[in-house]
Amino acid sequence: MKSIYLFLVVCFLSASSIYAQKFENLALTPPMGWNSWNTFECEGVNETVIREMADAMVEKGLKDVGYEYIVIDDCWQIGRDDNGYIIVDKEKFPSGIKVLADYVHSKGLKFGIYSDAGTMTCARRPGSKGFEYKDAETYAKWGVDYLKYDWCFTEGQDAKTSYKLMRDALYKAGRPIVFSMCEWGENKPWEWAENVGHLWRTTLDIDMNGRYDGNVNGNLFGWSDLVDMQVGLEKYAGPGHWNDPDMLAVGNGDMPINEARAHFSMWAMLAAPLMAGNDLRNMSFSDQEILTNKELIAINQDVLGKQGFKVVDLGNFEVWQKPLSNGDMAICLFNREIKNTKYQVNWNQMNIKDFSGAYTIKNLWQNKVIGTTDTNFLIEVPARDVVVFRLTK
Structure with missing residues (x-):
């Protein structure tokens, strides 16, 4: 009798929760x-x-x-x-x-x-x-x-x-x-x-x-x-x-x-x-x-499905990172100033997570490969604008 009762309880709970989910x-x-x-x-x-x-x-x-x-x-x-x-x-x-x-x-x-x-x-x-x-x-x-x-x-x-x-x-x-x-x-x-x-x-x-x-x-x-x-x-x-x-x-x-x-x-x-x-x-x-x-x-739309996060905050200038599939990553330099801002890109000092070895750098808005992360450089980011890089192993 007890086993029948438990069976009925399980059936009831299953039926009552069958739609309790999203697609x-x-x-x-x-x-x-x-x-x-x-x-x-x-x-x-x-x-x-x-x-x-x-x-x-x-x-x-x-x-x-x-x-x-x-x-x-x-x-x-x-x-x-x-x-x-x-x-x-x-x-x-x-x-x-x-x-x-x-x-x-x-x-x-x-x-x-x-x-x-x-x-x-x-x-x-x-x-x-x-x-x-x-x-x-x-x-x-x-x-x-x-x-x-x-x-x-x-x-x-x-x-x-x-x-x-x-x-x-x-x-x-x-x-x-x-x-x-x-x-x-x-x-x-x-x-x-x-x-x-x-x-x-x-x-x-x-x-x-x-x-x-x-x-x-x-x-x-x-x-x-x-x-x-x-x-x-x-x-x-x-x-x-x-x-x-x-x-x-x-x-x-x-x-x-x-x-x-x-x-x-x-x-x-x-x-x-x-x-x-x-x-x-x-x-x-x-x-x-x-x-x-x-x-x-x-x-x-990267299939890894990771949301980006801030890794550098200098007040009105920020650096954001987004992990991508295949070990790639996106790096966004976001200038919130109302004037152009120069920023020294030093790859090993930017607090980038899981950064190791050398990457090819592509400037996405220019659609141009600009070098590798073996080299640091000074860049000017226009007022209230961004520079977005894709780093590829």
Whole structure:
């Protein structure tokens, strides 16, 4: 009798936990794609825009270098039907989400969507609280590949419980969907979310206009401030579970080319998701060159899956290291000054971890091999800019 009881207990626990996991073997490198919010926010997003962004991702060469997700952010939903299923805003998306997802897929791309763990989204559209399983079922039927899940209007909710609930709902729905957790780092998700989401925000929002530093109204931060917030989090990142300092702001506002280059380089060093947010249809040639730089993307997408970390801090001048596969490493000289800065590169005095023997040095933005680490040299790094080296054994 006792053995039968134990058997029933085991069966019950197995059945109750069968969906208590996320989809594995997704986001083994940081996700790359495009999100609608930074350029179009709520008013400008619609079916035509999303189709044209998918077209531009292919035509502008982003798909060829690894970008694959087209993600609709907030404002695609307008209500719920009598059975609790989400209703699409037909004015913005007259063909429906399934047709739009099919179009994105026809381009060889993947489709993403947005919801919120609370009663309402940040733009006051219907949230998923209480409807998690219905929403996950709907996303699976539509062919969704990526879900950004926000944290507005969640008063009284526990983040761990809320995000695990949607994780389980997605798993039960049966379609592998990358789960992007967006609770702004308030509950330190890096400490508990490895088995919940595939990526999690570590910060409040990036200033969508590309501000270098400072914050706007206390909740929009310049991208360099977000870099500072990643220090010490590198041990929590890896294949299938990434720290997310928010979307790229390259191509937004009046961000100068030097700062855009530095911003993109630091996201590459941090193994951060590369989610563009500019208007891909009419971006400048320099922004396109930055977003499609194969050498920096290779640093970001390296299969070892290590997040970079700071090894030298001289106040407004820093050196960052990112371990790469095959014993390679990336070294980034980040000049935060508003003037050019000269730096003496002495390879044996830079606190580089696991540095031994000689390496070939390639300057990645110049796409040029410049020598080996047997030789030290003086280099000038432009104001608010970077020099990124790849060291190869």
